[in-house]
Amino acid sequence: MNDKKTAGEDYKKTLNLPQTEFPMRGSLPEREPPMIERWHRDRIYYRMVEKNIGSKLGRFLLHDGPPYANGNIHLGHALNKVLKDVVIKYKNMCGYEAPFVPGWDCHGLPIELGVEKQLLDQKRDKAGMPITQLREMCREYAKKYIAVQKEQFNRLEVFGDWDDPYLTMDKRYVASIVRELGRCAAAGVLYKGNKPVHWCASCTTALAEAEIEYADKKSPSIYVKFDLTDDAIRAFPELAEIVRREGATRTSLIIWTTTPWTLPANLGISLHPEFDYVAIKVPALEGTEIWIVAKGLQESFERAAGFEKPSTTLLTFKAERLHRKNARHPFIDRNSLIMMGEHVTLETGTGAVHTAPGHGVDDYKIGMKYGLGTTAPVDDKGKFTTEFAEMQGQFVFKTNEPIIEKLRAGGHLVSRADIEHSYPHCWRCNTPVIFRATPQWFIGMEPRAGVGMTLRDRAKAAIREVRWVPSWGINRIMGMVESRPDWCISRQRTWGVPITVFYCESCNEPKADQGVFNAMADQIEAKGVDIWFTEPAEKLVPVGTKCSNCQGTKFKKERDILDVWFDSGVSHAAVCEKRDLGWPADLYLEGSDQHRGWFQTSLLTGVATRGKAPFRTVLTHGFVNDKSGKKMSKSKGNVTSPLDLMKTHGAEILRLWVVLEDYRNDVNFSMESLERVSESYRKIRNTIRFLLGNLYDFNPDKDLVSLNQLGDLDRWALARSSVVLEKIHSAYESYEFHQVYQQLVNFCSTDLSAVYFDILKDRLYTAGKSSPERRSAQTAMWLICDALTRSIAPILSFTAEEIWGYMPKRERRPESVFLGEFPSETELKPWSDPKLEEVFAKIWDVREIVLKALEEARKEKTIGHPREAKVTLAVEPAIRQNLSSTREDLGRLFLVSELELTSAPAGAEPVVATVTRVSGEKCARCWVYSKTVGESESHPELCSRCQEAIH
Ligand SMILES: [Zn+2]
Ligand SMILES: [Zn+2]
Ligand SMILES: [Zn+2]
Known part of the structure; x- marks a missing residue:
């Protein structure tokens, strides 16, 4: 350095100011979509799961409950799929092979009515139309919305087997449905009866319990x-x-x-x-x-x-x-x-x-x-x-x-x-229904000839074997199964899976044997389900079939179709079992209304055909209501669309909002709560930006300092991180994601920003670039950044992947954060140091007192900036011992130029901080006041530390 240079400004160039391309603003609505495309192009989901094949932890199967293929997704869908996505990413990053096969419920009345409305709008007559043509229109309708929703779930950053989701109208799936119906027949729970069921006269069909809503009605x-x-x-x-x-x-x-x-x-x-x-x-x-x-x-x-x-x-x-x-x-x-x-x-x-x-x-x-x-x-x-x-x-x-x-x-x-x-x-149509006896197919809950224990009792036993979260779920479903009537599974409509039963032409005896169902399933799997509607009975009925009543050989086809709840109710067989994903599934995760819907129909078919519930754990979430707790509905005009929120705020903010609240209860949505989340997101982002900005010249493969060489403060930061990251880990493990949020936001704003970074700035900027103290800080920062990024990835997926790209990399580090590992106990254990944490906890208490005294002194104009202060601390012996037990320069921890420790006189407060103006000169480079300024001949404006730093 040139001796003549004396102006303070020139020293600025010698400071290590932060540098990073990591943008301050997330600009999520614009920048998320290209990242999502990249994930698809690089098949990150598939590689994330594949890397765990054969893992010693084994498989973890979260089985997706299919949304209905109709309309855009709403906030409830978003909540549900994000929660599932968090689980899937977390489990895979922990080393489980955790595939996620998303599905759609494709049959049923809403789509059929949607198509009828289209026909009406086009002034076409449904009456003259062949049934297969109507069914084709329904199929197209469902396909359209599957594509729409797939796109929307993808936009939400949800990972899954989007190349091959399960569709209940797919011929493989339909064949499974028919086989499961055959199993129910073999188990003796399928029967035809003439008993009263809920009947909608407007939709002209029987309705299941789950299709009923109670509302006030005036009656005589x-x-x-x-x-x-x-x-x-x-x-x-x-x-x-x-x-x-x-x-x-x-x-x-x-x-x-x-x-x-x-x-x-x-x-x-x-x-x-x-x-x-x-x-x-x-x-x-x-x-x-x-x-x-x-x-x-x-x-x-x-x-x-x-x-x-x-x-x-x-x-x-x-x-x-x-x-x-x-x-x-x-x-x-x-x-x-x-x-x-x-x-x-x-x-x-x-x-x-x-x-x-x-x-x-x-x-x-x-x-x-x-x-x-x-x-x-x-x-x-x-x-x-x-x-x-x-x-x-x-x-x-x-x-x-x-x-x-x-x-x-x-x-x-x-x-x-x-x-x-x-x-x-x-x-569907909100009209009052009637109870009406018609010939219908039922899954029987009551005692039946040839069946030992009733399905009701077996289902109740199976419920006790399942873990219900929250725990009140068990009473709810138990009560429902206890009191439910036989399950009416037939519908008198067009868009659904046919009940492939034949009736004897001469005596009308139904032929509903497992063998007949299986033979029909094979044909459907090969040629598609429409053969049931296009082919005559004699072409479909297996050769040699005879009426068990009159030995007749002529048959006609059943005209009813199946309740869609049967379709989705057998997904455990059609998806989990058929695709070899595992049976039973580890987890079903849906809204609490599914105790009477999908959880129950899955339970009943599982118990009837396999003697067990098809799930080990059932986790439920509440509903998303408007800000005053009212149900969102189009007619009330209080609906917020997740699509709009993604356009204005980005998927990350919506994902963070999902985990902010305890989803086990109903959650109220408001723009205010979304703004709060955005604010938290900015805090997290700034924290990360500080880390990245100070790691620009750090190469972890070369510069990483071993843990026992780290300075006490850096060691403390790691110890503190290990505690927080462990808490985050166990919050994920118990599905308490709102705790992840709390821990994360607190850690970023308090421990990191307000304390650690505040103290660190001086060292990072002024110490020699590759000095041990700067490398020590960078080591802690790099380790924290690396672990924190992997910890937040299941929730803030885009942001984590973005950070992953900006962080200095170790050799052979996976290209995507999702191919990395979730910070494990083994990884975090060496960071832990409860004793050091205790020492620093007490130091921070004293720091509070010092900061307050500095604030007072500033008000009284004793000093301007804290660096102009000398603090004399009169402390009692125990605290003095604690303060002396660290090698850190206490003055730097308290952000002052000079600090003197004295003993507190007997009877005084345990800690008394006295602020005076510091003697000595201000260093032109680090602005700390020091008696060493002026000592050097070559750099008379610098303190001794800075002289060392620039050499
Ligand atoms: Zn209706
Ligand atoms: Zn007969
Ligand atoms: Zn200096």
């Missing part, structure tokens, strides 16, 4: 008289006696209903065998009537029926006295059988329950027990058939009033009111 609430027959009265002498004594004109059981339209299907009245019933005296226009209700409901009934004062009870008796006797139907010429049923309650009504086996589940059950059959005089469109000729062709809900009128005219109406109650609605 009526009390109706069913007169006892003379036989019934005669067989009950005490009652007969009262009737005679009172001269009663009629003696009636009173029922209550909110569905007058089901009265034409009434076949009986159910009473509870243990309840007391009362016969009460009711004055009527002509003479007296005797009415019978349960004693426990007498008061509420009389109030509802408008009694002015309590009635007189004539007789109290047990229901048994009327068992198997008859009442008369109020307007149809037939009897209504009096039955005993445990399902009768004292919650509402009269304790005498109107029973229409064709229109209710309990009604059906008790009707079967008493051999009543199932009358349901209602057609697919919800209109009365000729069986109730009087109102034939009228929509049932519209007949409530005429029926009530009829009851009134016949003197059978006690009273009417209107009520608002929770009523099942169709999930």
